[in-house]
Amino acid sequence: MKVLIIEDSKEFSKSLLDFFNYDGHSTDHASNLSSAYDYLSVSKYDIILLDIMLPDGDGRDFLKKIRKQNKNIPVIVMTARSEVSDRIDLLDVGADDYIIKPFDLAELEARCRAVLRRQSGQNQTCLKFKNLSLFPLLAKIEISGKPTSLRNRELRLLEIFFNSPKIFFTKEQLTDRLFSISETISENAIEVYIARLRKKIKNSKAKIENVRSIGYRLIEK
Structure with a gap:
């Protein structure tokens, strides 16, 4: 948020x-x-x-x-x-x-x-996409009932995708949503968090797609 x-x-x-x-x-x-x-x-x-x-x-x-x-x-x-x-x-x-x-x-x-x-219009206690469930208040995901904890930035990033599935977000848009203006951010910060999330959701039916020159989005495998 x-x-x-x-x-x-x-x-x-x-x-x-x-x-x-x-x-x-x-x-x-x-x-x-x-x-x-x-x-x-x-x-x-x-x-x-x-x-x-x-x-x-x-x-x-x-x-x-x-x-x-x-x-x-x-x-x-x-x-x-x-x-x-x-x-x-x-x-x-x-x-x-x-x-x-x-x-x-x-x-x-x-x-x-x-x-x-x-x-x-969503239940922010539990957000669902395919067999992947996100629990923002608990900072965790579940894949077919198996839980995995999330770090703060991972949680906030995944919330963005869950609230707008299949919608593309540019790296600049994600950086703007994830960090405050006063923070110093490395050029590859978004790639680092995307990579972490991909590892954590790899066994689900969802994936984070990257289309060159367009951005990232959450889609079904």
Whole structure:
């Protein structure tokens, strides 16, 4: 999961970044709306965590603007406002969910997965392709019932393929989804993770195909 955190509090932002990075997610942080627009112009995110009161504007205006641009990125608003009217307003302007500060970080991550599950129409607890099953919450795959554990990057990469089977992803698209902008990445990083996944799923009826000059995709053998 690639997350854009839009929050001006340095201490709170660090807590969010540390939590999501420790869990193997890729994160970028914008401390104001101007930076947030810059991030969105150069990278694709699975979900946005949005504060309302920011130094250069109101998060609700940001939300309205990206919805007018037909950006359907899931957005969870982090707000200190608990009035029912405030929460209704957030949903009306395009928020997918909201969470009241202060909150437990584990609850926030659970809400992220719930929003992504609703958006994709899939059961994110167990994703299936042929005889290969992926369990994101357990970081493992099963091939005809036989389990194999996954490392964090392997899990995130395989999630991308499972959520869009048979769809090609270029190396650049996978790099963008798997790593944050601030990370230093070797040129062959994607090939390394693809090779690892191929070994782990080699006994299944699925394979990761590479078509030169087009990209990678998950298909049936």
